Amino acid sequence: MDGMRIGADVARQWNPSFMGIEKLFKEEADFPAARNASHNTLTRSALHRRWWVNDPDCLLLRATTHLSLAEVQTLATAIALTGGSLLFSDQMPELPPERLRIAQALLPLIGERPRLLDWFEATTPHRLRLDLQGAAGAWHLLARFNWEDVRRVVDFRLEDFDLDTTNPYIAREFWSGETEVSLARGWLNPKAIPPHGVILLAVRPFQPGLPLYLGSDLHISQGLEVADWQANPGRLDLQIQRPGRARGLVELSLPAAPQLAALDGQALKWQATLPGCYRFPVELDQLAQLHLEW
Numbered sequence: 001m002d003g004m005r006i007g008a009d010v011a012r013q014w015n016p017s018f019m020g021i022e023k024l025f026k027e028e029a030d031f032p033a034a035r036n037a038s039h040n041t042l043t044r045s046a047l048h049r050r051w052w053v054n055d056p057d058c059l060l061l062r063a064t065t066h067l068s069l070a071e072v073q074t075l076a077t078a079i080a081l082t083g084g085s086l087l088f089s090d091q092m093p094e095l096p097p098e099r100l101r102i103a104q105a106l107l108p109l110i111g112e113r114p115r116l117l118d119w120f121e122a123t124t125p126h127r128l129r130l131d132l133q134g135a136a137g138a139w140h141l142l143a144r145f146n147w148e149d150v151r152r153v154v155d156f157r158l159e160d161f162d163l164d165t166t167n168p169y170i171a172r173e174f175w176s177g178e179t180e181v182s183l184a185r186g187w188l189n190p191k192a193i194p195p196h197g198v199i200l201l202a203v204r205p206f207q208p209g210l211p212l213y214l215g216s217d218l219h220i221s222q223g224l225e226v227a228d229w230q231a232n233p234g235r236l237d238l239q240i241q242r243p244g245r246a247r248g249l250v251e252l253s254l255p256a257a258p259q260l261a262a263l264d265g266q267a268l269k270w271q272a273t274l275p276g277c278y279r280f281p282v283e284l285d286q287l288a289q290l291h292l293e294w
Helices: 033-045 069-082 096-103
Strands: 002-007 053-057 126-136 137-146 152-157 169-173 179-181 187-193 197-205 212-216 225-230 235-252 262-264 276-291
Touching: 033 069, 069 096, 069 137, 069 187, 069 197, 137 212, 169 212, 197 212
Parallel strands: 002 053
Antiparallel strands: 126 137, 137 197, 152 187, 169 179, 169 197, 212 235, 225 235, 235 276, 262 276
16 A cells, blocks of 8 residues: 555544543553654654555644644654655644644655664654755754653753764754754753653754854755755855745854845845854745855
């Protein structure tokens, strides 16, 4: 067959329940629940494009469910980073803008299988790594899930994701848009993850003296939206491409502060984030050209 459902049904609530009773059924792994669907999406991701196209069931975005925004982000992250099909069952015109942006950020599909770093250590994996390559180079998507019912502050070591920690990295978190540089020995700042939430980082090796694409809120991959990348001494031209109309922020690391920034020939204002890192607002209909000089 071409496609296969690979887990429990998703549901309007995180934990399984029956007749409105949750306490007695919380440990039931096969009952419909957003938690169970997410778990199966991760643990059966290795089947994707080996036996069939994985079907992780619908991504529920509407605000009328019992799912928190963090839980919706976990569902979206698990579905997008495991490469299977993407199904919506919501009335899209009725979605709040912040929920509709989640749907937009998942298109086009990534379609690749990830690595689950603790697949044999935990009942449900907490750490996921997906290596990607695009016009702006190679980078890593790192996801750290919190399956607990309480907020957790976790240490974030790049070594736990099998990354070489001898060189510094720049990381950008997709859901919050926060950017940081790795500390000594490959540590990032501790991360506070809400109950049933996720941290999703795009991590790139730092390249002194060269422009570096750090990510955007236009696509969950934080890189596949770059269709072309032309870097020359003192200037950079990059092309942003995605389906339909889009508006968001693009973040780059540059060798020096921008002296000129233009989107399709129109001057842009920018905002400095970290030293050497700059954020540019973009608006496009399928395609846009960003020109920078420093």
